[in-house]
Amino acid sequence: MPEAGQPAPDFTLPQDGGDPVTLSALRPKPVVLFFYPKDDTPGCTIENKDFTAMRADFDAAGAVVLGVSKDSVDKHAKFRGKHDLSVILLSDAEGDVCESYGVWGEKKMYGKTFMGITRATFLIGPDGKVAQVWPKVKVEGHAEEVLAVVKAL
Secondary structure, X not given: OOOOOXXXXXXXXXXXXXXXXXXXXXXXXOEEEEEXXXXXXXXXXXXXXXXXXXXXXXXXXXXXXXXXXXXXXXHHHHHHHHHOOOOEEEEOOOOHHHHHOOOEEEEEEOOEEEEEEOOEEXXXXXXXXXXXXXXXXXXXXXXXXXXXXXXXX
């Protein structure tokens, strides 16, 4: 997992309803890059709705908010439509970006072990370096906490 001060691994991923997004092309804007396990699950839906509800505040702070999961572009489009989401959703179907950010790994739930995405957020500064990392995110209040840090950049 990249740490604060390290260069953020660059990537290009497809988004629902638009052109692919390349991280380095967004400079010098700060980027909030949040990884979440799966579209349309309870925690992931709340997290995406929270970032959507605060989209204008992130825009005013000059930041771009990107949500990443392994779901397909089509599934993202359905998820966006169902919940009226406005954040950019990127599809990492192959899992390469999840691997490079260290969020893909073994998880345990209800006594079962499986591979999946660990919910984590990275704030990437205008210089392309990781400014802050939130590993193992708890959804409640997370978007507000991230916004406060973005405003302090």
